Amino acid sequence: MTPKPEFYPNEQPEHPLTLKSMMGAKEGNFGSLFCAGCGYGIIGQLFTKVFDKEALDPLAYPLVLGIGCYTQMVTILHHGIQKIVALHGRAPAIATGLKLANPSLKPIVMTGDGDCLGIGTNHFVHLCRRNLDCLVILFNNGIYGMTGGQVAPTTPKGYKTGTTMGPAFENTIDGVQLALAAGASHVARITIAHPRTFMKYLKTGLKHEGTSVIEVITPCVTYFGKKNVDNGGNSLASGGAMLQWIRHSTTWRNQAALLDDDELAGKYVIGEFKLDGGKLEYSEQYDQIRKRAMKSGDDGTV
Amino acid sequence: MGNVAMAEGAMAAGLQFFAGYPITPSTEVLELLSHRLPETGGTFIQMEDEIASINAMIGASLAGAKVMTATSGPGTALMAETISMAACLEIPFVICDVQRNGPGTGFVTAPHHNDIMQCKYSGNGEYEVIAFAPMSCQELFDLTIEAFNMAEKFRCPTFILSDAYLGHLHEQVRIPPAKELEARVVERLPPDRETKRFFTFRDDAGAIHIPPPPRVGQDPFPAYLFSQPHGADGIPVEKDRALEFIERICHKVTDNVDSIAMTDEYLVDDADIIIIAYGLPARVSYDVVNKARSTGIAIGLIRLVTVWPFPYEKLKQLIAGKRVLILPEMNQGMIAGEIERVMDELSRIERIPSIGDIHHPDSIMKVVKEVARKS
Ligand SMILES: Cc1ncc(C[n+]2csc(CCOP(=O)(O)OP(=O)(O)O)c2C)c(N)n1
Ligand code: SF4
Numbered sequence: 001m002t003p004k005p006e007f008y009p010n011e012q013p014e015h016p017l018t019l020k021s022m023m024g025a026k027e028g029n030f031g032s033l034f035c036a037g038c039g040y041g042i043i044g045q046l047f048t049k050v051f052d053k054e055a056l057d058p059l060a061y062p063l064v065l066g067i068g069c070y071t072q073m074v075t076i077l078h079h080g081i082q083k084i085v086a087l088h089g090r091a092p093a094i095a096t097g098l099k100l101a102n103p104s105l106k107p108i109v110m111t112g113d114g115d116c117l118g119i120g121t122n123h124f125v126h127l128c129r130r131n132l133d134c135l136v137i138l139f140n141n142g143i144y145g146m147t148g149g150q151v152a153p154t155t156p157k158g159y160k161t162g163t164t165m166g167p168a169f170e171n172t173i174d175g176v177q178l179a180l181a182a183g184a185s186h187v188a189r190i191t192i193a194h195p196r197t198f199m200k201y202l203k204t205g206l207k208h209e210g211t212s213v214i215e216v217i218t219p220c221v222t223y224f225g226k227k228n229v230d231n232g233g234n235s236l237a238s239g240g241a242m243l244q245w246i247r248h249s250t251t252w253r254n255q256a257a258l259l260d261d262d263e264l265a266g267k268y269v270i271g272e273f274k275l276d277g278g279k280l281e282y283s284e285q286y287d288q289i290r291k292r293a294m295k296s297g298d299d300g301t302v
Numbered sequence: 303m304g305n306v307a308m309a310e311g312a313m314a315a316g317l318q319f320f321a322g323y324p325i326t327p328s329t330e331v332l333e334l335l336s337h338r339l340p341e342t343g344g345t346f347i348q349m350e351d352e353i354a355s356i357n358a359m360i361g362a363s364l365a366g367a368k369v370m371t372a373t374s375g376p377g378t379a380l381m382a383e384t385i386s387m388a389a390c391l392e393i394p395f396v397i398c399d400v401q402r403n404g405p406g407t408g409f410v411t412a413p414h415h416n417d418i419m420q421c422k423y424s425g426n427g428e429y430e431v432i433a434f435a436p437m438s439c440q441e442l443f444d445l446t447i448e449a450f451n452m453a454e455k456f457r458c459p460t461f462i463l464s465d466a467y468l469g470h471l472h473e474q475v476r477i478p479p480a481k482e483l484e485a486r487v488v489e490r491l492p493p494d495r496e497t498k499r500f501f502t503f504r505d506d507a508g509a510i511h512i513p514p515p516p517r518v519g520q521d522p523f524p525a526y527l528f529s530q531p532h533g534a535d536g537i538p539v540e541k542d543r544a545l546e547f548i549e550r551i552c553h554k555v556t557d558n559v560d561s562i563a564m565t566d567e568y569l570v571d572d573a574d575i576i577i578i579a580y581g582l583p584a585r586v587s588y589d590v591v592n593k594a595r596s597t598g599i600a601i602g603l604i605r606l607v608t609v610w611p612f613p614y615e616k617l618k619q620l621i622a623g624k625r626v627l628i629l630p631e632m633n634q635g636m637i638a639g640e641i642e643r644v645m646d647e648l649s650r651i652e653r654i655p656s657i658g659d660i661h662h663p664d665s666i667m668k669v670v671k672e673v674a675r676k677s
Contacts (some may be wrong), residue, residue, distance in 0.1 A: 062518045064361075074526045083517055083526035084364065086357065087387050093354040097361025097369075100345045101319050104518050105365065123357075126350040218668060286345065293340035 017045065020052050025079035033072045037225070037239025039192040039218030039302045040069060043139065044076035046195055051078045052189040058082070061206070063099055063108045064091040066115035069145040069220075073110065081108075089120025092127040097135050103283040106133055106206075113140040113154040117173045128211050129183035135205040136184075136213045141220035149223030155251075156266050160227040175215045177258050178275055185210035185279040188272040191217035191246045201272065210281045217246055217268050304469040305330035305372075307439040308398055308462065309338065311446030312370050314483045318344045319362035319369045321355040322375060326410040327466040328400035331372035335418035356384040360393045364527075366490060366517045368450060372398040375417045376407070379424060385459050389551065390529040392457035392501055392515060394490070395419075397450050398459055400469040403658050412658040413465035415581060415632035417450025421461045422610050430555035433461040433564055433610040435580035439473045445607070451488040453560060457502070457512055458555055461473035463609065465632065467660055468582055490514070490634045498522045502554045510554050555611050564607035567620065569595065573602030574625040577672055578617075578641060580606040582629040582660050590666045599674045609637065618644040618650050630654040630661045 018024040021044075023031025032041045046146035051061070058080030065071050067088040074083045086094045095107035111126075116124050116138050122187070127134060143161060144150040151161040155168040179187045184207045188201045198216060219225060219242030226237045230245050246268075252272030256264060309331045312320075318340055322332045332348065339346040345362070349355040352373055373381070378399050388395060399421060403414040422431050432452045434445045446462055453460040477483075490522040491514035493500060500516040500523075516523050516536070524536025529549035532538050539547060555562065569591060570576060577587045584605040594601045604620055606613075621627060621641070627649055629638040635653040642651065652669055654661060 026525070059519055059521065071528075074528075082523045084518070085526065085528040087383055087529070090353065090357040092382065093349065093357030094361035094364075096347070096349070096354075097319070097321065097358035097363070098360070098365050098518055099361075100347060101362035101365035101367040101369075105519050123354050126354070147309050202616060268304040286340075286347075288343070289344065293337070296341075 003201070014023040017049055017052070020048050021076040031075035033075065034069065035222045036218065037068070037221035037242065039141070040073055040139070041076065042192050042195065042215060043218060044073040045201055047137075047202065048076065048089035050199050051081070054203065054206060056206065059103065061106055061108055063110065064095045064098070064189075066091045066109070066111040066120065067146070068112035068115050068139070070073055070110055070112055070139050089115050090123060090136070091115070091119070091121040092120065092136070094125060096130070098134055099134060099283050100286065103143045103287065106135070109134060109136045109302055111136065111138055112145075113138065113142065113175070114144045114152045116173055117153045117178070125182045127180065128179050128184035128213065130269075131183055131185050131210045131279055132282040133209050133284075134211055135208070136211065138213060138215045139218050140175065140215055140247065141218050141224060143220050143224040145220045145223055149227060158266070158276070159224070162207045162223070162227075175213070177271075179211075179213040180273055183211075183214045185274065185276040187267065187274045189215040189217070189270045190252055191270060192219070193243050193247050193250075194270070204275065208275070208277065210276070217250065219243065219246060245300055303330060304442050304471045305400065305462060305476045306334055307442040308372070308446050308464060308469070309334045310475075310477065311443040313338055313342065314443070314477070314487070314554065315447040315450035316368045316489070317450070317556065318367040318368055318485055319359065320344070320346050320371065321349050321358035321362070321369070321505065322371045323349055324356050325374045325377050327375050327402055327469050328372040328398065329435065330469070331367055331398060331400075334600065335623060339578065352380040353384065356381040356388075356395075356397075359395050360384065360388050363393050363395050364516070364518045368394075368490060370396040370398065372400065374402045375404050376399050378417055378420055380595070382424035383426070386427050386429065386485050387529040389425065389429035389431070389459050390427065391527055392512075392551065393458050393461075394453040396446070396460045398446070401463060401465040403466075409658055411466050412612065413467045413582070413632060413660065414657050415465060415636070417463065418609060418633065418636040428552060430454060430552050431459045431461060431610050432555065433463055434606060435463045435606060435609050436468065437581055437585040439471055439475045442468065443475050447483070447486055451486075454488045454490060455512070456555055456558065456562065457515060458551070463581065463611075465581065469482065474564060491521065493517055493522060495522060499534040500524055500536050501532060501534050501548050502673070504550065504650050510550065510557060512554055530545065559611045559613055560616070562608065562614070563611055563613040565613060565616065566605040566607060568603040570602035570604060573600045575599065575601040575628065575670065576621060576624045576626070577601065577603045577628045577639070577666070578606070579603065579630055581632065582634050582636065583656070586661050586663050587630060587666060589639065590670060591661050593663070593667060594670050594674070599670060600656055601670060601674075606637070612640050613646050614640075619646055621649060622659065624649055626650055626652060627665070628652045628654065628669055629672070630656065630666050632656050634661065
């Protein structure tokens with residue numbers, strides 16, 4: 001038999017939080033497979049930190065991941081959480097089945113911009129429409145990372161990808177506006193350059209009853225970064241440069257209100273867009289229907 | 303109505319969760335279950351499409367529920383990718399495919415057994431399925447219970463292949479008393495706490511074991527669930543063990559073909575002409591055999607109650623030495639192709655295709671008389 005390849009660097013964890021991750025709890029080391037400078041490692045750590053701090057029952061928060069680079073995040077997410085990797089784009093539908101078959105669960109969906117706003121848009125829209133009790137964390141890196149840098153429905157106009165002849169020219173889709181229009185009751189956008197606010201939104205999302213959508217702008221250094229330059233012509237091929245670019249491309253919601261359309265073009269508007277705790281959630285609504293049906297015994301049979 | 307009998311069979315089998323999307327000729331199943339399920343504490347949801355339906359279904363199955371959907375050929379086509387994923391993760395579920403004419407939209411209220419191959423081969427990868435082919439409303443009730451049991455025992459995609467006529471056929475169904483039904487139902491077992499084996503494995507002696515599936519919300523659970531070749535603990539294996547994995551999920555079904563596949567042999571022993579049929583054409587064929595026998599023709603019938611897994615060995619023995627094999631199928635001869643794999647050189651096949659309609663007994667009788675005359 002060929003010797004087993006060393007997948008994970010055998011480093012001693014620098015931070016005690018590492019041991020809370022799946023790889024940490026299992027192997028005692030750090031198990032990130034992401035490119036240097038990728039945002040997913042940071043997001044995974046922040047998530048695990050919040051989940052651990054809030055001392056939530058891991059068995060009540062099953063995690064359903066879509067397909068993309070972030071799928072590898074399983075190794076650094078909280079070890080106690082049950083993790084299911086869906087097919088590309090289908091995580092919201094699996095989460096719907098989980099929640100309805102066992103309403104005591106609160107599924108968490110982790111999805112990418114290609115996964116959620118490309119192949120799986122339909123399921124995402126209807127999850128929000130039902131206001132199913134579920135937290136969706138949507139990673140927007142403006143590109144298809146896993147398959148090697150093709151154009152995404154979120155690639156900002158003017159940036160290069162592997163499947164656009166020159167710069168991307170298609171109109172983009174806005175995950176936050178889509179979630180709002182579809183009826184999600186908690187909607188926010190933030191970037192990994194704002195870790196504290198991200199953690200705050202996460203906390204809100206985990207406790208919210210209803211569909212919570214948190215879009216996170218995160219860098220893909222390897223594909224988006226290497227193919228593109230910033231306004232000044234400087235390469236974006238490093239984590240630092242990408243973080244700078246993200247900072248310059250964002251505007252807080254209250255400031256955005258003062259800008260006109262031209263000034264807002266190509267900007268990510270960040271902040272909390274909606275938080276409505278009073279909106280009836282789907283499984284609760286169905287529970288009322290079920291109670292009524294069980295009492296009346298009117299099963300509608302002909 | 304056939305669709306109602308099927309839905310009631312599912313309820314009797316312990317159905318707890320149904321996700322579906324309306325499509326003729328299966329829609330009555332959705333309409334009925336949207337009432338029946340909440341009334342008995344279960345859950346019904348109409349999803350945004352068939353892809354969503356089957357994904358919601360596997361989510362619910364992972365949470366421990368007995369699940370089903372009902373659809374027709376175009377819906378089964380949309381589900382293909384997820385059927386393949388569920389086969390990989392050995393998630394139990396039942397799909398009722400009320401077959402309609404194709405390809406494309408076709409004649410939506412006309413029957414056509416054109417999903418015989420689709421139910422087995424539409425998804426990527428190599429895996430086995432179980433498929434029942436009922437021929438009456440009573441069987442739609444009884445075999446649906448059996449389908450749920452098989453899905454639990456063998457943890458592979460399980461189909462009920464109904465069709466536009468059968469689904470809308472009106473005839474009486476006997477529903478046995480609750481006690482009798484309960485005794486027939488195989489329950490979902492909790493995951494094995496001690497061994498922490500969640501997926502099919504071979505023991506040291508090489509025997510295959512199918513443990514109960516993992517359940518979301520309960521310990522123990524695999525480190526993560528990912529539809530990749532994996533071991534009994536769910537951890538993905540290296541590429542050099544992928545064959546072993548595929549062999550396991552296929553052999554758990556094919557090695558047990560004798561306990562899964564159901565056939566009915568009618569007057570086969572002394573016959574030199576054999577009709578082989580499944581679904582509604584089989585029902586017509588019993589009459590044809592009786593009539594032909596009364597005129598002195600040595601004819602018999604092999605009825606496939608299940609079409610997958612295909613009982614190759616058993617059929618090989620049953621048809622050995624038979625002169626003519628007549629296959630009245632509601633397609634161009636999908637199962638005839640499987641029979642060709644096991645028949646000997648001296649036999650020959652007569653296909654009688656019927657598309658969009660059921661065979662008239664006379665159309666089969668005509669062929670029977672022709673081949674009998676030539677003997
Ligand atoms: C049905 C199907 N089509 C295509 C793919 C290939 N594929 C895998 S990941 C991916 C894109 C993922 O993009 P995104 O969700 O943005 O995640 P990222 O990799 O950028 O993190 C694609 C197209 C697939 N797995 N399944
Ligand atoms: S390809 Fe991009 S998204 Fe994927 S790990 Fe590398 S930097 Fe991250």
